[in-house]
Every structure is written in C-alpha cells, then in structure tokens.
Amino acid sequence: IGKSAEQPASVRLQDYSDINVELGRKLITERQMPASVSFRRADAFDADGLATLNPGPDLAIVSGLYELFADNAMIARSLGGLARAMQPGSLLIYTNQPWH
Template structure:
C-alpha cells in the first residue's frame, strides 16, 4: 500500500500537541508524521499549508462553534490550500438527545464556559462546504441521526 508523503495533525491546545507528539514518538511513527499547534479558524494560515493537503479531515470541531463565519473562514482556508480533486472529510451533529446534560456537566475549551454544542442541519453544513468550493460526494449517518460523516471534493 502507498504511504502518504506526510501526515499533519493540528490543534490549538499546547497540551494536546504535546501529548500527540508523545504518542507519535512512542509509536515510532516516521518523521513525516507531525503534530503542530495551529488555529483551525485562521483561513490565511490554512491557505498557506505547504505542501498542500490532498486530504483534510475536520472532525468534531465545527460542532463546538456557533458562528458560521468561523466555519466559513476555516473551510475557505482549506479550499484555498487544496488543489482541485483533493478530498475533505467533515463531521456534523444535526441532533443530540443529551445537549442539556452535556452543557451542564462538561466545561468547554472556552475558558470553562458550558459546553454548548451548535447543532446544524445537514443542509446548513453542506451549504457552508459548498460555498467554500467543495462538492459533496457522500455521507454516512448513525442509526439515531446524531452524527454524520461526509466526503467532499475540492472543485
């Protein structure tokens, strides 16, 4: 099987980056695997990715932010970085039966505020992806309609 030229993991949290780098070292992954501190909503930073990604995965992130302008900036940066034909895998959470319990029992990454997830209809999420320059190809959804995983191609 063909191995990727590089794998870049990115997170805003110094702690997550440190732990990720530790796992990379413990598992003796090749030097082509890296973990970097980065802001997923820095559109210009994403657009400057070098080498340009052939595959980008955004999982469990957009659900945590209510502001569609942030999501559009992130997707737009990825689209500017990626060549036509490159693939994007993204998740969405259109519904969750335990939103209030989660908000009352977990604190978020935003200075200890309640963990309030932003549910988007699948149509809303897909429109953000399309507006950034991607064409949706496929989608999977769990049996309860809580989580989706979608595949799109850069136009």
C-alpha cells in the first residue's frame, strides 16, 4: 500500500502529566517536526475543555486511558466533550487493555 503525500493540517498530542508534555515537546523539537505538531497539557476528563478544541479534530485517538478508571460517568463526560469538538464525519479510535 502506497503512502499518501497529503499531510495533516495539524497534530495535537495531549496529556495531563507535565513530565510527559515536557518530554513530548522535547522529542518534537529533536525530531524537527513541523510547527503544526504540538503537545499540550490537558485534562482528558474536562468535557468543556475538550469541546472547545480548535481546530476540531477529524481523527481522535484515546489509547490506554479509560480502562484505568472505574467511573463510567466520568468517561462518558470525556467522550461527550470529545464528540462535541469533533468535525462531522470524524473518526475516533479507542484502544484499551482490559487486564494489566
């Protein structure tokens, strides 16, 4: 399968941990990623904060997060905020690890 020459308009990585964000930003710089690639500190369970993402994502990936929390209402709020932010026709990829 051939690679598409089309590049995303932007790539936004988010994490709640300052240490992870700092390391991610360092790696972006070291790998000379374009300015359209960013790493920000954000709370994945702040539904209103997620809903105001700009630009709204057309692809969102949540990996290795929700299974760490037993509060389904909290996860539903997170998914609801993400859904409000996403553009029509967007794709959500969710992965989990049921046992650690």
